[in-house]
Amino acid sequence: MSEVFNVEEIFGQNVFTLGKMKERLPKNVYKEVVRVMDQGGELSMEAANVVAMAMKEWAVENGATHYTHWFQPLTGITAEKHDSFVAHPDEMGKMLTEFSGKELIKGEPDASSFPSGGLRATFEARGYTAWDITSPAFLKESGCGVTLCIPTAFCSYTGEALDKKTPLLRSMEALSEQALRIVRLFGNTEATKVTASVGPEQEYFLVDEKLYRQRTDLMFAGRTLFGAPAPKGQEMEDHYFGVIRERVGAYMKDLNEELWKLGVTAKTQHNEVAPAQHELAPIYETANIAVDHNQLVMEAMKRVAVHHGMRCLLHEKPYAGVNGSGKHNNWSITTDNGVNLLDPGDTPNENIQFLLVLACILKAVDTHADLLRQSASDVGNDHRLGANEAPPAIISVFLGEQLEDVVRQLIETGAATSVKEGGKLLTGVKTLPDFQKDATDRNRTSPFAFTGNKFEFRMVGSADSIASPNTTLNAIVAEAFCEAADRLEKAEDVDLAVHDLIKEYLTEHQRIIFNGDGYSDEWLAEAEKRGLPNIKSMIEAASTITTDKAVKLFERFGIFTKVELESREEIIYETYAKTINIEALAMIDMAGKQIIPAVVKYSKALADTVNTVKAAGADTSVQTALLKEVSENLAAMQTALAKLKKVEADASAIEDVKAQAFFYKDTVKAAMDELRTPADRLEMIVDKDIWPIPTYGELMFEI
Numbered sequence: 238m239s240e241v242f243n244v245e246e247i248f249g250q251n252v253f254t255l256g257k258m259k260e261r262l263p264k265n266v267y268k269e270v271v272r273v274m275d276q277g278g279e280l281s282m283e284a285a286n287v288v289a290m291a292m293k294e295w296a297v298e299n300g301a302t303h304y305t306h307w308f309q310p311l312t313g314i315t316a317e318k319h320d321s322f323v324a325h326p327d328e329m330g331k332m333l334t335e336f337s338g339k340e341l342i343k344g345e346p347d348a349s350s351f352p353s354g355g356l357r358a359t360f361e362a363r364g365y366t367a368w369d370i371t372s373p374a375f376l377k378e379s380g381c382g383v384t385l386c387i388p389t390a391f392c393s394y395t396g397e398a399l400d401k402k403t404p405l406l407r408s409m410e411a412l413s414e415q416a417l418r419i420v421r422l423f424g425n426t427e428a429t430k431v432t433a434s435v436g437p438e439q440e441y442f443l444v445d446e447k448l449y450r451q452r453t454d455l456m457f458a459g460r461t462l463f464g465a466p467a468p469k470g471q472e473m474e475d476h477y478f479g480v481i482r483e484r485v486g487a488y489m490k491d492l493n494e495e496l497w498k499l500g501v502t503a504k505t506q507h508n509e510v511a512p513a514q515h516e517l518a519p520i521y522e523t524a525n526i527a528v529d530h531n532q533l534v535m536e537a538m539k540r541v542a543v544h545h546g547m548r549c550l551l552h553e554k555p556y557a558g559v560n561g562s563g564k565h566n567n568w569s570i571t572t573d574n575g576v577n578l579l580d581p582g583d584t585p586n587e588n589i590q591f592l593l594v595l596a597c598i599l600k601a602v603d604t605h606a607d608l609l610r611q612s613a614s615d616v617g618n619d620h621r622l623g624a625n626e627a628p629p630a631i632i633s634v635f636l637g638e639q640l641e642d643v644v645r646q647l648i649e650t651g652a653a654t655s656v657k658e659g660g661k662l663l664t665g666v667k668t669l670p671d672f673q674k675d676a677t678d679r680n681r682t683s684p685f686a687f688t689g690n691k692f693e694f695r696m697v698g699s700a701d702s703i704a705s706p707n708t709t710l711n712a713i714v715a716e717a718f719c720e721a722a723d724r725l726e727k728a729e730d731v732d733l734a735v736h737d738l739i740k741e742y743l744t745e746h747q748r749i750i751f752n753g754d755g756y757s758d759e760w761l762a763e764a765e766k767r768g769l770p771n772i773k774s775m776i777e778a779a780s781t782i783t784t785d786k787a788v789k790l791f792e793r794f795g796i797f798t799k800v801e802l803e804s805r806e807e808i809i810y811e812t813y814a815k816t817i818n819i820e821a822l823a824m825i826d827m828a829g830k831q832i833i834p835a836v837v838k839y840s841k842a843l844a845d846t847v848n849t850v851k852a853a854g855a856d857t858s859v860q861t862a863l864l865k866e867v868s869e870n871l872a873a874m875q876t877a878l879a880k881l882k883k884v885e886a887d888a889s890a891i892e893d894v895k896a897q898a899f900f901y902k903d904t905v906k907a908a909m910d911e912l913r914t915p916a917d918r919l920e921m922i923v924d925k926d927i928w929p930i931p932t933y934g935e936l937m938f939e940i
């Protein structure tokens with residue numbers, strides 16, 4: 238057996254937890270930190286100095302040599318610039334490490350090379366990082382040694398958010414404030430804060446490093462741009478929850494250890510549907526920390542894979558024809574006196590506060606379905622949403638049998654007098670216990686499903702930050718709460734007004750509820766009839782964030798200014814265009830330098846064979862037919878390659894970012910598909926020893 242491993246001991250080892258602060262800080266400073274964490278405000282400079290000193294001492298004791306303000310620019314990943322604790326030595330040459338309160342609280346990285354969507358010209362390079370006291374500092378162990386990471390927000394010189402954390406924090410405050418108004422209506426005077434909790438289930442693929450390095454597409458685009466299907470895919474349904482292979486298991490073990498040390502509650506691991514696809518789910522936590530932790534999970538997944546001679550693919554669609562990867566974003570809202578506002582209890586029909594919250598959420602999701610869809614879009618996710626894989630790009634809400642029945646009663650009569658029970662599940666075996674069934678089955682095809690005491694937003698892409706989906710969710714629900722509270726606080730008879738409001742919201746927004754098969758064609762038609770938006774791509778969704786409706790929503794709660802939204806829309810087009818450009822260039826490279834030369838070699842071998850066979854006086858029809866097929870596909874590849882090069886050059890010349898993004902989507906992508914088709918056909922007929930790149934079978938099964 239391997240060495241004894243104590244989860245309790247290592248958990249949070251690399252985190253400057255509240256516990257460590259309590260131990261290391263003077264009582265008054267500790268209290269000030271807790272107060273600012275809970276209620277906001279600023280830490281005094283004296284307190285910041287004391288915290289910085291304690292943090293540095295702890296970090297240095299644990300081997301840290303550097304610190305960094307760790308932030309989340311609009312690249313979707315994280316950024317860090319390391320500074321060592323080294324200070325000026327005294328005249329005797331002795332150096333004492335240094336880290337001040339000021340360095341803890343504020344940083345000033347050059348912002349000019351991060352996406353800003355025209356928010357500032359490159360000569361206005363100043364950007365600031367500000368310590369987010371609500372997310373704990375931690376130590377990152379990597380090739381650089383140990384680095385103290387301080388989670389920070391990132392803003393421009395003029396105060397615009399240049400990151401994903403700032404709007405998220407703003408949305409959490411808005412949600413808290415408005416949700417408090419709702420619980421007050423029901424007599425909850427104790428709660429002082431309402432928090433969004435998030436548990437993101439992360440899917441990923443693993444691939445052998447040696448094979449990965451032979452694939453230009455995987456290295457540069459994170460997904461395969463060529464590749465014929467393997468003889469076996471996921472059709473046997475034998476991978477999902479299957480026995481975890483030794484090599485993958487060893488990887489998961491190290492990954493868990495690293496995450497636990499970072500205070501990430503890695504909880505569930507299993508094989509996913511596609512071969513070489515897996516999932517990791519943590520236990521849910523405060524949205525802000527969940528977002529930070531999800532970034533750490535993605536980083537650790539990639540880093541640990543390399544130590545095991547593998548690569549981790551977070552792309553939403555690394556392989557055509559098998560399942561892609563997503564990230565189920567489980568979301569709920571809880572008061573600081575322990576009430577989950579999404580918990581229906583045993584009798585949801587009598588739980589008026591729950592029904593009001595539910596009605597508000599349905600209204601929010603229906604009103605802003607476009608924004609929610611947008612929040613889950615990234616370039617890779619275009620291969621899933623509304624494409625050949627679900628969930629569809631149409632937002633709808635699954636409530637399940639029990640709640641749907643309650644909602645129906647409320648709409649019909651204004652009151653729900655009965656509730657469907659789950660009943661007993663009889664196993665029919667004497668030695669097995671019978672068990673209580675849930676009142677509601679699951680629905681895997683719904684993009685926004687109620688799952689007991691939370692909503693599961695299933696559209697989010699595997700490579701994407703979960704900041705935007707949660708910012709949007711918090712914002713739209715805050716708005717619905719706000720509008721409800723505005724009316725109810727004024728009502729003479731609150732009970733009556735609540736009932737009326739629930740009935741009204743449910744009636745008006747019932748079109749968003751859908752319990753059927755979200756993958757079916759009937760649903761597409763039905764959704765269209767209901768007038769639900771079906772936005773097919775990331776760039777078509779981009780403009781939803783700058784509509785009057787969106788600007789009003791986000792400005793009202795101080796989450797985004799119009800300028801920030803416009804800049805973000807521009808970044809979406811830029812990101813899209815750049816990504817497809819890289820993919821197109823990778824295809825041109827592979828087709829021109831690897832695939833076509835290999836096929837030429839193979840056709841020469843075939844032609845030589847035809848001649849030899851002919852010279853021997855034997856029948857050459859088989860060889861000739863094969864040669865003809867190869868030549869035809871080769872010619873198709875040549876033509877498609879020339880066309881792709883041409884449209885690629887055309888695309889680069891377009892100046893308007895939006896027009897450019899659409900050209901990439903409509904024209905360049907089509908040309909990419911045209912190049913792929915004959916190449917994949919050739920892969921099925923060309924001699925395996927000559928084919929220049931690893932096949933799908935090797936990539937997915939040799940692990």
Ligand code: ADP
Pocket residue numbers: 434435436437438518519520521567568569570577688690691
């Ligand atoms: P399910 O089986 O419905 O997918 P799990 O218990 O497996 O639910 O949880 C999936 C994810 O949802 C986990 O990350 C879990 O921590 C998270 N989760 C559970 N309860 C909540 C909640 N109340 N709010 C947010 N996330 C939650």
Ligand code: MG
Pocket residue numbers: 438565693
């Ligand atoms: Mg789940």
